[in-house]
Amino acid sequence: MKDTNKLPLFSTYEFNPKLYDELFNENNEVREIYKTLYDLFSSYSVEEYNRLNAQAKASFFNLGITFQVYGEKEVKEQIFPFDLFPRIINNKEWTTIEKGVLQRSKALNLFLWDLYHDQKIIKQGIVPIDLINSSVNFLPQMKGLDPPEGIYNHISGTDLIKHSDGNYYVLEDNIRCPSGVSYVVGNRNAVKHSLFGVFNQYNAHTVVDYGSKLLETMESVKPKGVDAPVCVIITPGVYNSAYYEHSFLAKQMGVVLVEGRDLFVENDFVYMRTIYGPEKVDVIYRRVDDLFIDPLVFRKDSMLGVPGLFSVYQKGNVTLINAPGTGVADDKAVYTYMPQIIKYYLDEEPILNNVHTYHCSRKDELSYVLENIDKLVVKPVDESGGYGISIGNRLTKEEIEAVKKTIIAEPRKYIAQPIMSLSTHPTYIEGSESFESRHVDLRTFTLLGKDIDFVLKGGLTRVALKKGNLIVNSSQGGGSKDTWVLKK
Amino acid sequence: MLARVANNLFWMGRYIERTEHLARFLSVNYFTSLDAPDELSRSRQFVLRSTMYMSANEIIDSDKILDEEDVLFNVGLNVDKPYSILNAFTNAHENARSSRDLISTELFECINRINHTIKGYPADKFVKSGLHDFTSLVIQSASEIRSKIKSTLLHDEVYAIIMLGIYIERALQVSRIINSKLSDAAAAKVIHGDASDGSYQWATLLKCVSSYDMMRRFYKKTPVRESTLEFLILNSKCPRSIKNCLSQINKYINIISINKYAANDSAAFLIGKMKADFDYKLMTDIDENLEVFTGELIEKLILIAEKLESNYFNISDVAVVKKQTQKQLQK
Numbered sequence: 164m165k166d167t168n169k170l171p172l173f174s175t176y177e178f179n180p181k182l183y184d185e186l187f188n189e190n191n192e193v194r195e196i197y198k199t200l201y202d203l204f205s206s207y208s209v210e211e212y213n214r215l216n217a218q219a220k221a222s223f224f225n226l227g228i229t230f231q232v233y234g235e236k237e238v239k240e241q242i243f244p245f246d247l248f249p250r251i252i253n254n255k256e257w258t259t260i261e262k263g264v265l266q267r268s269k270a271l272n273l274f275l276w277d278l279y280h281d282q283k284i285i286k287q288g289i290v291p292i293d294l295i296n297s298s299v300n301f302l303p304q305m306k307g308l309d310p311p312e313g314i315y316n317h318i319s320g321t322d323l324i325k326h327s328d329g330n331y332y333v334l335e336d337n338i339r340c341p342s343g344v345s346y347v348v349g350n351r352n353a354v355k356h357s358l359f360g361v362f363n364q365y366n367a368h369t370v371v372d373y374g375s376k377l378l379e380t381m382e383s384v385k386p387k388g389v390d391a392p393v394c395v396i397i398t399p400g401v402y403n404s405a406y407y408e409h410s411f412l413a414k415q416m417g418v419v420l421v422e423g424r425d426l427f428v429e430n431d432f433v434y435m436r437t438i439y440g441p442e443k444v445d446v447i448y449r450r451v452d453d454l455f456i457d458p459l460v461f462r463k464d465s466m467l468g469v470p471g472l473f474s475v476y477q478k479g480n481v482t483l484i485n486a487p488g489t490g491v492a493d494d495k496a497v498y499t500y501m502p503q504i505i506k507y508y509l510d511e512e513p514i515l516n517n518v519h520t521y522h523c524s525r526k527d528e529l530s531y532v533l534e535n536i537d538k539l540v541v542k543p544v545d546e547s548g549g550y551g552i553s554i555g556n557r558l559t560k561e562e563i564e565a566v567k568k569t570i571i572a573e574p575r576k577y578i579a580q581p582i583m584s585l586s587t588h589p590t591y592i593e594g595s596e597s598f599e600s601r602h603v604d605l606r607t608f609t610l611l612g613k614d615i616d617f618v619l620k621g622g623l624t625r626v627a628l629k630k631g632n633l634i635v636n637s638s639q640g641g642g643s644k645d646t647w648v649l650k651k
Numbered sequence: 652m653l654a655r656v657a658n659n660l661f662w663m664g665r666y667i668e669r670t671e672h673l674a675r676f677l678s679v680n681y682f683t684s685l686d687a688p689d690e691l692s693r694s695r696q697f698v699l700r701s702t703m704y705m706s707a708n709e710i711i712d713s714d715k716i717l718d719e720e721d722v723l724f725n726v727g728l729n730v731d732k733p734y735s736i737l738n739a740f741t742n743a744h745e746n747a748r749s750s751r752d753l754i755s756t757e758l759f760e761c762i763n764r765i766n767h768t769i770k771g772y773p774a775d776k777f778v779k780s781g782l783h784d785f786t787s788l789v790i791q792s793a794s795e796i797r798s799k800i801k802s803t804l805l806h807d808e809v810y811a812i813i814m815l816g817i818y819i820e821r822a823l824q825v826s827r828i829i830n831s832k833l834s835d836a837a838a839a840k841v842i843h844g845d846a847s848d849g850s851y852q853w854a855t856l857l858k859c860v861s862s863y864d865m866m867r868r869f870y871k872k873t874p875v876r877e878s879t880l881e882f883l884i885l886n887s888k889c890p891r892s893i894k895n896c897l898s899q900i901n902k903y904i905n906i907i908s909i910n911k912y913a914a915n916d917s918a919a920f921l922i923g924k925m926k927a928d929f930d931y932k933l934m935t936d937i938d939e940n941l942e943v944f945t946g947e948l949i950e951k952l953i954l955i956a957e958k959l960e961s962n963y964f965n966i967s968d969v970a971v972v973k974k975q976t977q978k979q980l981q982k
Contacts, residue, residue: 226756227748227763240767401749413752420752425653436654438808438963439909 171597172204172212176589178600183327183586185250185603196251196649199364204248209596216591219247219353228349230404243346244642246590249354250603250624251365257648260323260331260607261618263515266505267336268319268609269616271492273508275315278491279305289507290500293524297575299545300490302453304460308477311384312613315486318377318448319609323515325586332516332583334604336498338489340450343623343643344373344608345408348415350645351621367647368620373608374415376619380612381416381446384482392445395419395435397426399451399467409450423451428471433481447472448484456487495544495578496522518583523574532570532579536563539579541570554633556582585633588644590626602627604635605646620648656753657812658964659746664800664816666743667762671793672824672860673736676705677726678786679858688851691842692835695719702726705831707734720778727785728774736789740769755803758796765792811906814899815959822896823952825860829883830945832856836876853879860891880941881934893948897926900955907963918958925951 178184186197193201207215223229223242231238252260277284278295285292295301320341322334351370355362378394385392398409400422413420425435426444434441449456455465457473475481491497497504499520505513521528521539532539536555543551553566570577587600607622624644625635635641684698691697699717703709706726711717729735744766751759768788777785797817804810836852853874857863866874866882866889874882886892904919913919937944 224767225764226760227751401745406748410752414756419653421653422655425655436965438652438654438657438812438907 171209172207172591173201173589173598175595175597176599178587181327182584183325183329184600185325185586185588186600196253200249200251200361203358203361204598212591213596215357216247216593219245219357222353222356223349226349228345228407230407231402243637244626244628244640245346245350245353246626246642246644247354247357248589248591248598249645249647250588250605251367251647251649252605254649254651256331257620259514260605261620263331263333263513264319264321264323264607264609264618265616266509266511266514267321267333267501268316268338268611270501270505270508271319271336271338272314272316272611274497274504275486275489275492276313277508279488280307284504284507287507289503290497293575294494294496294500295491298491298494298496300453300488300494302488302491304473304477305486305488309479310486311386311479311482314384314611314613315489316492317380317384317484317486317611319611321607321609323605323607324583325605327584327586330516331605332518333498333501334518334583335495336493336501337606338485338493340452340485341606341608342405342408343606343625344619345411346643347608347619347621347623347646348373348411350623350643354645365647366650368650370619370621373619374412376610376615376617377412377448378416378418380610380615380617381418381448381482381484383612383615384484385445386480386482389445393419393443394446394448395421395444396448397421397423397451397469399455403450405450412448423465423467423469426469426472428469428475431475431478431480433469433472433475444481446482446484453487453490456483495542496524496575499578518580521579523570523577523579529570529574532577533567536566536579538582540582541566541577541579543576544578545576552634554582585627585635588624588626590628590642590644592628599630601630602633602635603644622646622648652753652808652812654964656750657808658960659750660753660809660812661816661959661964663743663746663750664813665820666739666746667793667796668817668820669824670736670739670743670789672821672828673706673726673734673739674786674789674793675861676828676859677702677723677736678783678790679855680705681782683851683855683858689839689843691839692851697835697838701831701835704834705827707732723778723782724774727777727782728772737769740766740789753809755799757803758799761796761799765796768792808907811903812963815903815907818896818899818903819952819956819959821891822893822900823949825883825891825893825896826945826948826952828859829856829880830942830949832859833942833945850874857883862889862891865889877934877938880938884937885929885932885934894929894932897922897929901926904959916958918955918962921951921955921958925955 178187180189186193186201188194220242223245229240229242231240274284284290285295316338318341320337320343322337323331324334326332347370381394382392394416395418396409396413398406398420400406410420419435421435426433427436433444435444451467454461456468457470458465458468459470460473472481473487476483498517499522501517502513505511521532523529523532532541537558539555541553553562558566585602585604588603589598590601592599603624603626605622605624608619610617624646626642626644627633627635628640628642680698680702684692687693696717699719699722700711702722703711725732726735728737730737732738744762747754747759747762772785800810800813832852832855839852850873853876854863857866857874857879860883862883866879869882869886870878872878882889882892884893887894887898889895901922904922908919913923
């Protein structure tokens with residue numbers, strides 16, 4: 164749909180009226196909530212906007228909000244692609260999202276407790292035992308262990324999309340090491356510096372309180388008998404793609420950023436090596452995968468963990484955030500049971516929609532999937548970063564046959580969902596020097612602690628920068644946007 | 652503070668200071684030679700050898716002809732030469748990056764921005780016309796970074812460790828520059844005898860440690876061997892003199908040292924002893940055998956740096972497995 168009356172940066176803006184465009188309604192009119200912002204952006208000439216955009220990018224580059232790409236000889240530093248046009252969420256929609264993601268996080272926490280204790284939900288036949296037996300992320304070492312204050316998923320990242328029906332759907336719960344919160348703050352700063360005038364006209368919630376809430380959460384789950392807990396973040400190191408985030412969070416909280424080699428275990432406690440000798444550590448926010456945290460218990464070749472850490476955890480002398488073994492519950496197969504899980508533990512109806520899912524492990528559903536691959540998205544149960552996904556309507560006949568073969572070989576590994584249409588949002592495309600519509604999703608960040616349940620009022624809007632692409636992950640060329648949650 | 656991070660901060664300080672001295676020596680040594688009074692000092696080969704000796708600690712065979720652009724590229728921007736200015740700054744940046752949670756955002760941004768500028772500096776321009784521009788940029792950058800260190804960090808043990816790195820490196824670099832210029836002056840004397848204009852070599856030495864103007868102000872005379880060396884080694888008010896560096900090292904080591912009485916073989920003890928020795932040293936005590944004196948000075952400073960590492964930065968030598976680090980799932 165073209166409209167020649169549109170202003171310079173939007174003169175070629177096109178969107179598919181069958182999808183939900185966040186800027187224009189079905190009558191090709193700018194939605195009320197975006198009017199001020201649209202007028203502002205429209206008033207820029209291409210040159211002015213290019214300058215603003217270049218300044219914003221330079222600030223990310225200079226601040227080192229970057230990731231490193233390691234070539235054979237050279238290390239290249241790159242910024243995560245970022246778009247200055249913010250996404251706005253009105254207060255009413257946000258209230259639903261906030262309640263919904265909290266409900267899911269709490270239900271998942273109770274589910275994890277149950278899985279590692281009595282497994283009532285399985286015994287009562289609500290979820291199949293297969294779900295656990297075949298999951299590589301179920302850690303038998305966690306059976307019967309009580310994490311402080313009964314909390315497993317202190318930090319959850321929930322991925323949502325807005326479908327063509329205008330409703331939000333949850334695509335995924337991430338309760339291992341959800342990443343991206345530093346970009347929420349980084350994006351907000353960049354937008355504030357570039358578009359400061361417009362903030363007066365939008366009453367948006369701040370996002371800078373995440374660090375202090377996270378520290379509060381960490382301190383609230385301190386081991387028994389500790390008065391003022393020493394909290395640290397453990398990072399795999401400067402070569403990790405999320406190192407910027409680790410250092411950012413440590414700085415925001417004023418806690419020490421350690422690597423595995425900085426810690427050691429003695430007499431059932433964890434210590435860090437400081438210039439004045441050992442100092443006891445009580446709460447560890449670990450950004451190291453489960454299997455790497457302790458070479459004595461998990462992967463023996465891990466150089467990133469701390470020998471003996473898990474036994475200290477078992478004795479209750481240190482808290483790990485998130486608890487080991489949470490991965491069993493953010494499996495894509497578990498996702499499909501979320502409505503039942505919420506009902507079972509909270510006796511509530513799910514506030515947020517789940518996308519209908521077909522399990523290839525079930526015979527009747529498998530045959531439906533095989534017959535309708537062209538209408539479905541097929542996903543491996545246990546892959547991250549958008550890998551291994553086939554989108555049915557993009558496949559050639561030969562590719563469909565190949566996908567069928569892979570599914571038949573290992574049905575348990577795959578699920579299928581109807582092709583959901585992610586909403587579109589105006590995104591500046593440097594090549595064409597104008598705004599074009601691109602698919603977006605939303606990642607929210609939830610914290611659970613003792614008497615703390617907090618959802619960051621903002622979140623990360625991720626953009627699939629390739630035209631028509633539905634995969635927003637940064638590892639596959641995705642970018643991000645600032646997200647404004649309005650107070651009224 | 653983590654011992655590993657303390658080590659990184661110490662080396663960050665050292666590399667920042669090192670880049671400045673490498674850049675200034677390169678620039679001053681090159682540009683002053685262009686219209687030097689004697690033939691030897693004007694000789695390109697002599698200047699290039701002196702540059703290689705200072706930057707790379709390499710003594711080049713006398714029958715080897717050095718290529719000017721090669722030498723400039725190697726000491727300036729060659730990523731494959733560990734002694735290049737580019738690599739020294741990369742190390743400073745990497746050390747800052749691994750402790751960025753401890754240093755201020757302003758300081759990290761400054762180091763990071765300069766790192767981009769240095770890495771992106773066109774090598775071609777540098778060797779053909781950019782020598783002055785590039786070295787000035789590096790020298791100014793080091794000042795800018797030091798000012799961020801002083802004005803944005805808490806003056807606690809983090810600061811003290813960075814300053815220790817800066818002053819130990821400064822003392823070492825100044826000693827090495829003195830050493831190198833002593834040998835240049837000796838070479839000029841062999842060829843030109845007493846006819847060689849000694850004051851040229853001494854003025855160059857002072858400029859290499861950016862102390863020429865202040866030396867003139869202090870003595871109000873043309874620099875000669877004795878006054879120049881006295882100024883650079885024993886003047887307590889010159890911010891680049893060895894004596895001043897030692898007194899700063901002593902000050903900062905006392906901030907991080909929690910024991911009031913340092914053990915006999917500790918870094919704190921050694922530096923205190925060395926400082927006390929310098930407090931009562933006269934030029935006549937060292938002038939007779941200056942080469943030996945500067946040689947021993949360098950050895951002592953290296954020993955102190957090593958002691959510091961073993962006293963405070965005792966880190967396990969576990970190699971970080973990059974592959975595991977990069978593979979950690981950060982969804």
